[in-house]
Amino acid sequence: MPELIPFRWPAEWKDASRLELIKGTPINCLVGDVRPPFPLGDLQFFPNDGLPADIAVREGAWPRVLLAATKKDAAEAGATGAPWVDSNAGLIRIAQLMEPGKPVWLSTRPPAGKEVVPLEEFARAVAEACTYGARWMIAPDGPFRGELEKRGETGLREWKRVVSALNLFDRHPEWRSWAPVAALAVVSDFAGDNKLMAEEFLILAPRRHLAYRAIRKADAAKASLSGVKAILYLDGAPPEGEIREKFLEFARAGGLLISPRGVVAEEPKETFLNYRIHRLGKGRVAVPKEAWYDPFLLVAEVQLLLSNRENVVQVWNGGSMNSHLLASPKNDRAVVHLIPYSSGRTQAVTLGFSKPYRSARICTLDGEKVVRPVRGQIGTEVPVGEFSTYAAVELEA
Amino acid sequence: MRSCDSVFPWSRRQWLAVAASGLTGVARAAAPSSKVALARCRAYGKAVTPALRRMFDQLGGIGRLVSGKTVAIKINMANPLLARTGHTPAWFTRWSHPDVIGAAVQLFGEAGATRIRILESSTEDDNPLEENFLIGGWDPAPLLTAAPHVEMENTGSLGYGKKYHRITVPEKPYIYPGFDVNHSYVECDVLVSISKLKEHLKAGLSLSLENMVGIIPPAIYGDAAPYDDPSPRSYGARTMLHTGHRQPSATAPAEVDQATPREFGYRVPRVIADIVRARPVNLAIIDGIETQTTAEVAALEPGDKRQIRLVKPGILVVGWNPVCTDAVAAAAIGFDPMADRGKAPFENCDSMLKVAEEAGIGTRDLSKIEMVGAALREVGFPFRG
Structure with a gap:
């Protein structure tokens, strides 16, 4: 159907x-x-x-x-x-x-x-x-x-x-089946006392082009963490049981776990922003000194804990714009959707990617054009140009 | 006061206030002069370090300045961080290029600096400065390893410090008697200003003097600064410096005379002179290898008839004194450093070079400045020619 x-x-x-x-x-x-x-x-x-x-x-x-x-x-x-x-x-x-x-x-x-x-x-x-x-x-x-x-x-x-x-x-029906690309997984039950903060985080993260993959706590034990560099565990209490073990193993293997106090017993060696940083194996566990209260501040802190180095898309001259990167299952094709929320034409938008892409096609409501990605100081940059209302940037690795 | 004519809508009260302040354009003691080196450097990359090394040598060497010292480098990374002139990365247009910063860091290290701190504030965040390099699209890691003991700090608020430090204008301040700044500008032995060779839409020039506005923390002087205590986070443009519409947070010194003109063209050159007298620049480096004309911003307002052009002057300017250095740089891009208000590039403001000269910071008179290295006529690149 x-x-x-x-x-x-x-x-x-x-x-x-x-x-x-x-x-x-x-x-x-x-x-x-x-x-x-x-x-x-x-x-x-x-x-x-x-x-x-x-x-x-x-x-x-x-x-x-x-x-x-x-x-x-x-x-x-x-x-x-x-x-x-x-x-x-x-x-x-x-x-x-x-x-x-x-x-x-x-x-x-x-x-x-x-x-x-x-x-x-x-x-x-x-x-x-x-x-x-x-x-x-x-x-x-x-x-x-x-x-x-x-x-x-x-x-x-x-x-x-x-x-x-x-x-x-x-x-492009294929776009609808592609998965969001993100270095951050956000885990919560999205219910009860956790609902407001968790939902607001998901609502506000796109304002900073912070890409995420949202995972329900009930699904966390079996969820794939492929490509994930950091987990934000957004419940009031730290994770327990099977999830806790999985997340700590993720950190030991080099990942970053951001979690409420109590997830690790050892005293932290350092602090960063408003977080105590515990070294664990090859990775880190970041524990907030105080309970989270401001979702937009949390978005900014998570982006810094993870580092802008891990942004899957960087948008220059974007203004009030959302970006949404999706990739094919083989990861050989991708699309970035760009939604400017202001009226009129945008400035000349440039996108940056840590992953190298060899071709880019810009699709707008006025037509399509092919542009050549250029090498940036970090990764690849795609000169999208000016447009209004919406643009999709199709990428091939 | 020659610069005050019918073009400037000052009130009689403002006139009287200026006259009473004794700052009506009469030069005090002769402003000092010092050597300025000029060099051709056509591209970023490997060519920058030898060019800068040669210029330092032409100035007499930097060993005496930096050996055994903590060196603070105020770079220029103007907000917004995500703004580009067209598709061109900001370090080719508005920001100090990291290759120039890296070359300076390397040479300071070689000359014996014990600690090198790369500094810039931001009016939109209190991110670690390393993160703001990444947002711009540049990996800061090589800068941090260009010499031993290199650090970065965003100085828009307290940063890594515990308290703000007061810097004071030593004599007859124009606007502010002093400023409260991040610890980094006080806990250092040497301050280096690395700026871009560019014009400023309203202030005429944005060179090593104007770069110093960036040491003023938005947490106290920004649009979102509270009236009582500084904001814990840096946010908002430093509009009060331009307009005088309000005073900084109450913990910092207020203006000496709030009856002075509230006009950008009057205030900004004087605020800059106050800042540079309160926190002197020991070495000025101006990156003119690639840049843009007309403005310090990435885009002009709709309807502005001026146009920003991306240009490659291929020059570096280095000197001990920021006024002398800026004067030579201004001449290199086709402006008369002796120009007064009403003449390019100071069509809409008092000349910051003149004001700084009158404040005794340095001379802008090329006939009194010893220039070494390339000749002005060889490397000159008129922006409006």
């Missing part, structure tokens, strides 16, 4: 001619309050209150840099002092972790009221969800709907970009 690609059908659209909009696009199912009063052909229909049970639906955020409501052109300061970004990366990955195997749909609606939503943001919402292996229930709300109804030039141009984003991912 093909993957369902949803579109919220406005109840006001009672004319079958409106179907022209989605004809020939990858959209294959409609969602709405009432079934449209005309034949739908191959399209499936689901009422809002009757979505398939095997789909994990989450109400996400409208993906963008949040502008201060009262200050024109001023970005809302986030935890970092940098602009606050509403992103669904963490939300989607948490949903995938907690409900494995289920497709994830975002039910996000564009901001309503007096707020003006740039139409280009609709394509971003599609691309962002696809980047992380989810689907946005495309909602042509507000002025966008008005533009589409009158078949205005601006509306149709932006709709074309929405479809362009869907088509791009449709042409």
Whole structure:
């Protein structure tokens, strides 16, 4: 059965001619309050209150840099002092972790009221969800709907970009099966008292391009740690039993274990940042001096404990942008998804990789181009250039 | 005061304050002069160390300066760390190139320095400085082994120190009577400024003098600095130095006279003169092998008619005195170091060279500076020519 690609059908659209909009696009199912009063052909229909049970639906955020409501052109300061970004990366990955195997749909609606939503943001919402292996229930709300109804030039141009984003991912179904590349594994039960810190970590880590692989504590004993250089054990109490032994063995073999106090008995020999560092075999165990309380600070500390040397992607001139690196099972092909959360064109973006790649193809909503990776002082650099809304960088080793 | 005319919208109150401060452009004792070496060095890599060695020799040798001493090197690694001019790494455009830093470290080690500390602050983090090299895309490991006992420190906050140290302007400060800085700038015997040969959008030049603004910790002087105690973490641009819109955290010295002009072009040259008098530079090295014109930033504001060009002047400038060294470097890129406000590169500000000269730091008059090595006319590379 093909993957369902949803579109919220406005109840006001009672004319079958409106179907022209989605004809020939990858959209294959409609969602709405009432079934449209005309034949739908191959399209499936689901009422809002009757979505398939095997789909994990989450109400996400409208993906963008949040502008201060009262200050024109001023970005809302986030935890970092940098602009606050509403992103669904963490939300989607948490949903995938907690409900494995289920497709994830975002039910996000564009901001309503007096707020003006740039139409280009609709394509971003599609691309962002696809980047992380989810689907946005495309909602042509507000002025966008008005533009589409009158078949205005601006509306149709932006709709074309929405479809362009869907088509791009449709042409690359393999991306959806590739695994995130990360040197960090984040382990937690993501429940109870641990839920807030663990989830916030997953939500905030992409802001620093800190790639991770999330593992549920229940799966940790059997989980592969291939390629992992550090484990962050994000529960209030240290690991016990089989997991503890596995993680300590990981450290002895040269890895870094970041864990609450109590995981090792010996006195630490050194400190780094707010951590006591225990040497264990060829590796290290880092124990915070005080309980974690600030997830963004924790993200920054983990990145330094691990070192920026282990960043799987470095993004220059990225601004408020997420990057997401996925690799094929043989590790001979990879793709980096880039989502700028600001409107307009980016600066000239450059990506850096510790792994050497021999070719790179840049896919944007406006077209594709091949660029030659260049040797950087550390690893390989790919000059992506300027783009808007979304870019995928396909890499071959 | 010739530089104050109708172009500068100062209030009468500000005028009176400046006049009363006795700093109306009258030179004090003759500013000192010292040798400046100029050299052609067309590329980074292996050519840098012999070029720098020859320049040190031309200056009379660095042994007396660094032997048995702790040498602090203030490099230039301007924020944002992830900004590039186009796709070009920042060490070719805005930052001191690590090959120049590494060559200096090696030569200081060979000359007997007992401890060499590479220093820079950041307005966006308090990462170990090694991490900021990695963020820029450069592996710092070879720098740390270029000589024995090499260390790095991010000086934007306390860093590895336990407390801030006060440095004081010895005589008649322009703006600040002193500054509270990271321990590294006090717990050293020698301070070396390694800067990039570049212009500054508003201050005219960003050379070894302007590089010293980076010793001022954002934890106290940054936009996010608390009003009472310093922030535990470094964050925020040092806007108060430019605008005077607020004072540093209360633990640090406030301005001597808050009635002086709150104008960038007045303040910044004087703040720089205050910093360099409070913490003198013992050796200035300017990396002009590759750089960019026009600005110290990676991109101009939309609508700015100026253009940043990537250029390869292929020159190094080294001297004992930062004013003399900057004057020669300014001349090498086609500017008259005697230019006053209103003339390039000081179209929008007072000349930091003139202010520093008047403060007695060093002369900017090329006729009084002994230049050794390559001739200016041979290596000159006019930025606006």
